[in-house]
Amino acid sequence: MARELPYIAAINEAIHLEMARDDTVLFYGQDVAPSDDDDFVKAFSRDRVRVSPISETAEIGMAVGLALAGYRPVVELLMAEFMLVAMNQVVNEAPRLHLMSGGRVKVPLVLKAGYGFTAGWAGQHTGSIYNMFCGIPGLKVALPSTAADAKGLMATAIRDDNPVCYLLHYLLVLEHGDVPEGEYLVPFGKAVVRREGGDVTIVATGWTVGRALAAAETLAGEGIAAEVIDPRTLNPLDTATILASVEKTGRVVLVDQGTPHGAFSNVIAAGIADQGFSSLKAPVKQVTALDATVAYSEPMEAYVLPNEEKIAGAVRQVLGSAPVAA
Amino acid sequence: MAKSRTAAGAKLEADTGLDLLATMWRIRCFEERVAALKRAFKVYGLIHLSIGGEGVAAAVCRQLRDDDGIYSGHRAHGHAIAKGAPLAKMMAELMGREGGVCRGLGGSMHLVDRQHGMMGATGVVGGNLPLAVGDALAARVRGGDQVTAMFFGDGAVQAGTFAESVNLAALWELPLIFVCENNGFAEFTSRAEHSTIEQVSDVVAPYGFERETVDGSDVPAVWEAFRAFLDEARGGRGPMLLECLTYRRRGHYEGDPQQYRDPAAEAEWERRDPVARLQAHAVEQGWLDDDEARSLERRALEEVKDAERVALESSYPDPSLAAELVYATEECRPA
Amino acid sequence: MTEKLDAERLTWMYTQMVRIREFEERVKRTFEEHPGVIRGHTHLADGAEASIVGSIATMRPGDQLMATYRCHGYPIALGTDTKKIMAEIYGRKDGLCGGYGGSMHLADPERGFLGTSGIVGQSIPQATGAGWAAQIRKEGQVVLCFFGDGASKQGAFHESLNLASLWKLPVVYVMENNNYNVSTRSDQEDANAAAGEPLSTKAKAYSMPGVTVDGGDPVAVHETVGEAVDRARSGDGPTLVESKVYRLSAHGNLIAPPGVPLHYPEHEAITTFGNREEYEAALRGDPVPRFRMRLVEEDTLDPGRADQILRDAREEMEAAVKYALDAALPEPEAALNHVYA
Structure with missing residues (x-):
C-alpha cells in the first residue's frame, strides 16, 4: 500500500525502518536529536542515535571506524558542502579501504547530505557538487528525485556494503508523492x-x-x-x-x-x-x-x-x- | 584533571620480558631485511621503518587481545607484527603478493589483519585518528570490554583530526588509548618547527583525562604505563594518552638522504636502543644467558628468512582483482 | 596600553550597540512586513552587541577582522553604511557586495572587514593567514578573528591556533560562546563544557593565554580583548578570548524551500529543550538596556541623550530599509561577473 508522504518524511521512514530491522545501523550527526524527546532516540536509544559536534572530519572518520568494526552508520551532514571540510575521509579513506585490504574489510556507511538549495543561500550552501563524488572508485552516489525513491534509495544505501553519498535535493524536501509502506528498496544502477x-x-x-x-x-x-x-x-x-x-x-x-x-x-x-x-x-x-x-x-x-x-x-x-x- | 604517574623502574616478569624481547627481535630483523629487499627492488613503494621503536609496539600490542582493535599510521610494520600478523603474510604484502595480509593490494602503508585486531593503517598523517574513535564507539555500543589503541606520531598531533577525535573520545568517555610515538621528527622536520608544545601529552591538557609520558626505549616502563591504562579501559573508563619518547633511527622513508640529522642525538639513541637495553636487562635479571640471548636474534633471523621464502613463493595477484575489489559485495564478509 | 574609555568613547560604544540592535530588529521585521524580500538564511547577533562593540573598540586604523556568517554587527560598528548592508541583505545591486553575497557573506575590506565564511570554523585559518601577512608587513597591525563556540570543535581551529602560537602571529581569537550549535547545547558536544570548564581552557594546548570574559559587558570585553590586542601588537603572539554571550534570537530564520514564508522561530532553549526560564533570564540580562542603565547610573550618559541615540538609530534603520526596498535588483546576466578576478 502506498500513501502520500513528503520527500523528507520518506527518508526518515527509511532510516527508521532500517534501524528497526538491523541493530547495527546507527544514526548521528550535527543537530540529530539534541533533545531526548525525539522519535529516533525513543525508538533506538542514545547508543545508536547521537548528536555530534561540528567536526565533519571526525564524524565521517568515526563512521569509517564504526563500519570497519561491523556497524552501518548513517551520518547526517546537512549540506553536501560540509563534506568538503572532510574531503580526506570521504575520498581517500572510506572508498579505498576495501580494495587496499585485498577485499578483507568493507566500509558500509551512508553520508546523508542535501544539495542544490538555490533559495537565497548564496555561494557556499547552494552548490550541486555531486560530480565531485562521482569520480571516486568505491564511492556510490544516489540522487533521489521523488519521495518514493527517497525512501527506497536510502534503504538500499544503508544495506549496501560500500560508502554511499546519499544526496537529497533541498528544493524537493516538501514535495509529496506516493510512497510504499513497509520495506521498500530501489536498486542502485537502475534508471x-x-x-x-x-x-x-x-x-x-x-x-x-x-x-x-x-x-x-x-x-x-x-x-x-x-x-x-x-x-x-x-x-x-x-x-x-x-x-x-x-x-x-x-x-x-x-x-x-x-x-x-x-x-x-x-x-x-x-x-x-x-x-x-x-x-x-x-x-x-x-x-x-x-x-x-x-x-x-x-x-x-x-x-x-x-x-x-x-x-x-x-x-x-x-x-x-x-x-x-x- | 591529568594525573601523572611514573612507570620508571617498573618490573617485568621473566616470561613477559622474554616474549617482548623475542617480539622486538622479530620486528628488528624483519625491518632490516625489508630495508635490504627495498634496495634490491624486491619490495615496492614507500617504506617507513620503525627501527628504534620496537619496544612500544611490543609492550602495547602484547597486552592486547585479538578482539581489541589497533590502528596505526604509515610506520606500522612493528604494530602489525606485535599484534600477531604472521611474518610471511607481512613480507608477502610488502612484495605485492597474493599471500599478503591484503593480497598485495595495500602494501606497507595499508596493513590490515582483522583476525589479530590490526584494523588498519593510513598513508595520510592523522587520517585515521577518527576511525579509532569509531572503533572505540563500536566497542561501547556493543557493550563488551574491548579496548582500542591508536598509534600515531607526534606529527599527527598538529592535524585537525587530532583535536576533533580527542574532544569526542573525551566527551563520550570511550575505551580508547591514544599511543603517541614521539620520535622527534614530523617527516623531515623537528617537533620544535611544528609546535610550541614539546610534550604531546600536554596538547591534551585541556581535557581532563589521564595522560603520561614515558621513555619509549624503556620497555618495562611502557609496559607498566600501558597496563595501568588498559586495566582502567577494560573497566569502561577512557580515553587516556600514553606518550612514548622514541627516536627514529632511520630516515622518514627508505632512501631519505636525512640531511637534517644531529650526530650527537644519533649516538645517544644508539646507546639507548630498546632491543639492546631490554636484552642487557634480561641477562642481568638472569632470564637468559648470553648464548640464549644471541639465539633469540638468530631465531628471529631464521623466521624472517622463512617468511621471505614463503613470500617469494606466493604468486602475484590476478590483475583483474584490482577492478573486482573496488566495491564490496554481499559475499564479502569481514575475515 | 589599552585606551582609557572616557564618556565620549563609552557613549560611542553604546550608540554602536543600539545601532546594531535596531538594524537587526529591522531585518527580523522584514520577514513580516515585506515577505519574500529576504531570501535564504540570516543570523542575528542580538545579545552579542556588547561583545562585538567592546572588541572592535580596541581596533586601530589598519587592523583587520574576519567573522562568521552571523556578521551584520561588525561592519555597522566599523562604520559601513547601513543602507548598503540592508541593501545587500535584500539582494540589491547597490548592496555592499552587489547582491552576490547576502546576509552571510558581508565584507568591507576598506574598513578592515576581510569577510566571513558560511562554513563553521573555516574563516579561522583565513584570519590566521591575515595575521601572518600583518606580521610580514611589520606595521603593527592586529587581526581579530571572531567565531562561535561550535567552531572550536573544527580541526581548523586546532591547526590554526597551533600555528599562530608557533609563529607568534598578531591574532586575537575571539570566541563568542553563545552555548548553542544551532539546537545542540555545548555540553552535548564539547568535552570541556561537559566537564563544566570554560572553553578558554582549550588555549592550554597551544601555550597561549586563554581568558573568559562576560560578553554582555562591553567595558570588560574592551579591557580583555584590549590586553590581547596589546600583546599581539607587541609581537608576543595570539590569545584566545572566550566571550560569553546569549543569542536572543533563534539560530536563524526558518529554513524552507522557496515559496514557504520565512520567519524567526523562538529560541532553541524553548523549541528544542522547553526551557523558557533560561531564555527569559537571558532576556532580563539583555546587554543593551544593561549598558544604558549603567551609563545613566554612572552619570556618563544623560537619559535624554540615550533616548535620542535610540531615536536616531531607528531613523537611520528606517532610512536603510527604505533605501534597500527602493534599490534595484541586479541584472540577471551579472551572475556571470566576478567568477574570476
Missing part, C-alpha cells in the same frame, strides 16, 4: 523512464527531473514526444537504459544542475559518444548551470540555473539541427 517518447531523450537528476518533465509537457503541445530518464544513482550509472533510449530517439538533451566544466552530464555525453554514436541524428546537447558560483540575489540565482525553458529550447535545437553522419 527509471519517467516519461516515454520517441523523438528525443532527456536525462535529468534530482530537482531537474521535474523541470524536464514540465518541459516535456510543453513540448508535447508542439507535437514533440520527449522521453525523460532519471538515472537515480550516478555511481553506479545505468548506461544501458540511456543508450537504449538514444537508439530509439537519436537525439539527446542532458540536464545537470552542476556547473558545465566537469559536470556529470559530460560523463554521460562521453558514454553516448563512445557507445551510441551511430544512433545519433544530432549533436548531444547539455543544459547545465552556468559557470559561476551561485549569487545570492534572486535574479542572478535564477539566471544561472537550468530551467524548463532552457531544456525545451535545447530540445528544439537538437530537433532542428542537421543529422550527423554516422
Whole structure:
C-alpha cells in the first residue's frame, strides 16, 4: 500500500525502518536529536542515535571506524558542502579501504547530505557538487528525485556494503508523492523512464527531473514526444537504459544542475559518444548551470540555473539541427 | 584533571620480558631485511621503518587481545607484527603478493589483519585518528570490554583530526588509548618547527583525562604505563594518552638522504636502543644467558628468512582483482 | 596600553550597540512586513552587541577582522553604511557586495572587514593567514578573528591556533560562546563544557593565554580583548578570548524551500529543550538596556541623550530599509561577473 508522504518524511521512514530491522545501523550527526524527546532516540536509544559536534572530519572518520568494526552508520551532514571540510575521509579513506585490504574489510556507511538549495543561500550552501563524488572508485552516489525513491534509495544505501553519498535535493524536501509502506528498496544502477517518447531523450537528476518533465509537457503541445530518464544513482550509472533510449530517439538533451566544466552530464555525453554514436541524428546537447558560483540575489540565482525553458529550447535545437553522419 | 604517574623502574616478569624481547627481535630483523629487499627492488613503494621503536609496539600490542582493535599510521610494520600478523603474510604484502595480509593490494602503508585486531593503517598523517574513535564507539555500543589503541606520531598531533577525535573520545568517555610515538621528527622536520608544545601529552591538557609520558626505549616502563591504562579501559573508563619518547633511527622513508640529522642525538639513541637495553636487562635479571640471548636474534633471523621464502613463493595477484575489489559485495564478509 | 574609555568613547560604544540592535530588529521585521524580500538564511547577533562593540573598540586604523556568517554587527560598528548592508541583505545591486553575497557573506575590506565564511570554523585559518601577512608587513597591525563556540570543535581551529602560537602571529581569537550549535547545547558536544570548564581552557594546548570574559559587558570585553590586542601588537603572539554571550534570537530564520514564508522561530532553549526560564533570564540580562542603565547610573550618559541615540538609530534603520526596498535588483546576466578576478 502506498500513501502520500513528503520527500523528507520518506527518508526518515527509511532510516527508521532500517534501524528497526538491523541493530547495527546507527544514526548521528550535527543537530540529530539534541533533545531526548525525539522519535529516533525513543525508538533506538542514545547508543545508536547521537548528536555530534561540528567536526565533519571526525564524524565521517568515526563512521569509517564504526563500519570497519561491523556497524552501518548513517551520518547526517546537512549540506553536501560540509563534506568538503572532510574531503580526506570521504575520498581517500572510506572508498579505498576495501580494495587496499585485498577485499578483507568493507566500509558500509551512508553520508546523508542535501544539495542544490538555490533559495537565497548564496555561494557556499547552494552548490550541486555531486560530480565531485562521482569520480571516486568505491564511492556510490544516489540522487533521489521523488519521495518514493527517497525512501527506497536510502534503504538500499544503508544495506549496501560500500560508502554511499546519499544526496537529497533541498528544493524537493516538501514535495509529496506516493510512497510504499513497509520495506521498500530501489536498486542502485537502475534508471527509471519517467516519461516515454520517441523523438528525443532527456536525462535529468534530482530537482531537474521535474523541470524536464514540465518541459516535456510543453513540448508535447508542439507535437514533440520527449522521453525523460532519471538515472537515480550516478555511481553506479545505468548506461544501458540511456543508450537504449538514444537508439530509439537519436537525439539527446542532458540536464545537470552542476556547473558545465566537469559536470556529470559530460560523463554521460562521453558514454553516448563512445557507445551510441551511430544512433545519433544530432549533436548531444547539455543544459547545465552556468559557470559561476551561485549569487545570492534572486535574479542572478535564477539566471544561472537550468530551467524548463532552457531544456525545451535545447530540445528544439537538437530537433532542428542537421543529422550527423554516422 | 591529568594525573601523572611514573612507570620508571617498573618490573617485568621473566616470561613477559622474554616474549617482548623475542617480539622486538622479530620486528628488528624483519625491518632490516625489508630495508635490504627495498634496495634490491624486491619490495615496492614507500617504506617507513620503525627501527628504534620496537619496544612500544611490543609492550602495547602484547597486552592486547585479538578482539581489541589497533590502528596505526604509515610506520606500522612493528604494530602489525606485535599484534600477531604472521611474518610471511607481512613480507608477502610488502612484495605485492597474493599471500599478503591484503593480497598485495595495500602494501606497507595499508596493513590490515582483522583476525589479530590490526584494523588498519593510513598513508595520510592523522587520517585515521577518527576511525579509532569509531572503533572505540563500536566497542561501547556493543557493550563488551574491548579496548582500542591508536598509534600515531607526534606529527599527527598538529592535524585537525587530532583535536576533533580527542574532544569526542573525551566527551563520550570511550575505551580508547591514544599511543603517541614521539620520535622527534614530523617527516623531515623537528617537533620544535611544528609546535610550541614539546610534550604531546600536554596538547591534551585541556581535557581532563589521564595522560603520561614515558621513555619509549624503556620497555618495562611502557609496559607498566600501558597496563595501568588498559586495566582502567577494560573497566569502561577512557580515553587516556600514553606518550612514548622514541627516536627514529632511520630516515622518514627508505632512501631519505636525512640531511637534517644531529650526530650527537644519533649516538645517544644508539646507546639507548630498546632491543639492546631490554636484552642487557634480561641477562642481568638472569632470564637468559648470553648464548640464549644471541639465539633469540638468530631465531628471529631464521623466521624472517622463512617468511621471505614463503613470500617469494606466493604468486602475484590476478590483475583483474584490482577492478573486482573496488566495491564490496554481499559475499564479502569481514575475515 | 589599552585606551582609557572616557564618556565620549563609552557613549560611542553604546550608540554602536543600539545601532546594531535596531538594524537587526529591522531585518527580523522584514520577514513580516515585506515577505519574500529576504531570501535564504540570516543570523542575528542580538545579545552579542556588547561583545562585538567592546572588541572592535580596541581596533586601530589598519587592523583587520574576519567573522562568521552571523556578521551584520561588525561592519555597522566599523562604520559601513547601513543602507548598503540592508541593501545587500535584500539582494540589491547597490548592496555592499552587489547582491552576490547576502546576509552571510558581508565584507568591507576598506574598513578592515576581510569577510566571513558560511562554513563553521573555516574563516579561522583565513584570519590566521591575515595575521601572518600583518606580521610580514611589520606595521603593527592586529587581526581579530571572531567565531562561535561550535567552531572550536573544527580541526581548523586546532591547526590554526597551533600555528599562530608557533609563529607568534598578531591574532586575537575571539570566541563568542553563545552555548548553542544551532539546537545542540555545548555540553552535548564539547568535552570541556561537559566537564563544566570554560572553553578558554582549550588555549592550554597551544601555550597561549586563554581568558573568559562576560560578553554582555562591553567595558570588560574592551579591557580583555584590549590586553590581547596589546600583546599581539607587541609581537608576543595570539590569545584566545572566550566571550560569553546569549543569542536572543533563534539560530536563524526558518529554513524552507522557496515559496514557504520565512520567519524567526523562538529560541532553541524553548523549541528544542522547553526551557523558557533560561531564555527569559537571558532576556532580563539583555546587554543593551544593561549598558544604558549603567551609563545613566554612572552619570556618563544623560537619559535624554540615550533616548535620542535610540531615536536616531531607528531613523537611520528606517532610512536603510527604505533605501534597500527602493534599490534595484541586479541584472540577471551579472551572475556571470566576478567568477574570476
